[in-house]
Amino acid sequence: MQIELYINHQQVLLTVQPDDFLVDTLRKQGLFSVRRGCDTACCGLCTVWLDGRPTLACSTLSFRAQGRHITTIEGLRHEAEGFARFMAAEGADQCGYCSPGFILTVLAMKRELANPGEADIIHYLTGNLCRCTGYQGQLRAVKKYLGVAECNM
């Protein structure tokens, strides 16, 4: 079947099979930042935005993207780099495999939550797994990035 959608603000026409999932459809388009970590809906590595909402690409059928807007980290390069610097400064990035999904979730959180506290941040980021690091460095990076740092560290 054919679907018409927007990927990073560009209109594209794609042919997909009924059981194609977004993670594969997007990677076929060369968007290799979209990763598959677990393929069981547990790790958050495959996160993309669907109409601005962070969504698991491994669990979303591609045909459902008909007429909708998909954003990957390629479409938020400048903002993503801004946050990546905070991650690097905290030593919270290692192999980087989980970074695109994680960063997309952080950027979505920044838009969705007003003045989040530490518990709100942890809650929003639960479901994003990283096999390399613990999560303290990531949390420090997020807090500094959002400007809610220091007070309870």
Place this chain on the structure above:
Amino acid sequence: MFTLLNIAQPDTQQEAYRLLTAKKSNVILGGCAWLRLGSQTIHTGVDLSKLGLNFIKEYDTYFEIGAMTSLRDIETSVALNRWFSGILAKSVQSIIGVQFRNVATVGASVFARYGFSDFLTALLALDTEIELYQGGRLTLAAFVDMPRNKDLLVKVIIHKTSRTAAYLALRNSQSDFPVLTVAVSRLDGAWKIAVGARPTRAKLAAQAAVLLAGAGRDVPPDCLRQAAELAAEELPFGANMRASAAYRRLLCQTLVQRGLTEVTACR
């Protein structure tokens, strides 16, 4: 991984139901988060996107939640969470993560009656009805005990009674499946105690509720403990990889007692 041969996007509920029942292997597609983990071959997946079932509507005396509403919408609905001590948000917020809850739907979570379902447990402790396309309207409590058949869940209806409620669950680790789920509520003297992940479907502890009903407005702590013990006695528990039946029974007593205490503390 499942195989899906065709997609149908019906314009009416009638057509959706016709398609669903046209072939044994036809199914309704919710968010597909669960379906995709199976290995079945589906002839036609019935997509409900065109039926306008993505809504949370507030009326004077009840809420209506459409089948295609996401669990994240439940979590963030300000209107919904002004009611029932906010237990609906509480019940869904430990299900994996935000991205997952943006995918998983209300219709599937209720219709599938998963034993481990957090949301089903919370709904069961409220005054909840569901509307099925074929089966019509019925109480959730009646539906939970019904055998499986093919139908289309259209919406969930929750009556705005002034129930005070509490939701508790134990997980071995954050965002894992629950080991036990408990939802407790009180409307005047009438109590509901729902326990899920036993590991089977959530069930109401009827005898414990009756015991509490006789205890009046200010239930003495002793009576709360007795009711919690009774709930753990009257409900069946089983074992799975997460916990033994004996552990679940002990846990049930503790969580129910905490839930009851929390509700009695609400003024």
